[in-house]
Amino acid sequence: MYFPSKKDAFYTITIWGVILFIVFIYLFGGEPVGFQLVTYRDPLGYVFGGLTIVVLLWIWFQTGYKVKNGDLLIHSGPLRKRIKIRDITKVKSIKSPMSAPALSLEKLEIFHENNKTTFISPQNEQAFIEVIKSENAKLEIDAEQKN
Secondary structure, three states, X not given: OEEEEOEOHHHHHHHHHHHHHHHHHHHHXXXXXXXXXXXXXXXXHHHHHHHHHXXXXXXXXXXXXXXXXXXXXXXXXXXXXXXXXXXXXXXXXXXXXXXXXXXXXEEEEEEEOOOEXXXXXXXXXXXXXXXXXXXXXXXXXXXXXXX
């Protein structure tokens, strides 16, 4: 089962703001001033700008979580992570700007093997928790998540 990432205003403004900033620099920017090793008008500048836009769009459209064959597969653009659902010990709801494969400040903190944590932000948190709880009955859910 696939769960896309929740997207909030903070990440929407951040990602699309950077993309628009890069586009506007190329459309309306004047000549670079002062010494610069690589300017945006150099071929290398076009490559860096283009790659930045591609990676940000990839993250925006391809951040999600899949539960498949006893694994939680986490995808965020070019980044991939696999967690065995049986190794998940606790799921806790948090609000955090921490960097993670999540496009929302409201995240789920996944505690798994050897005190590791991973942050995710599925759109439908309750359905996500129900799916992983069905595969791991020992899973502890934070008090805020119980209804």
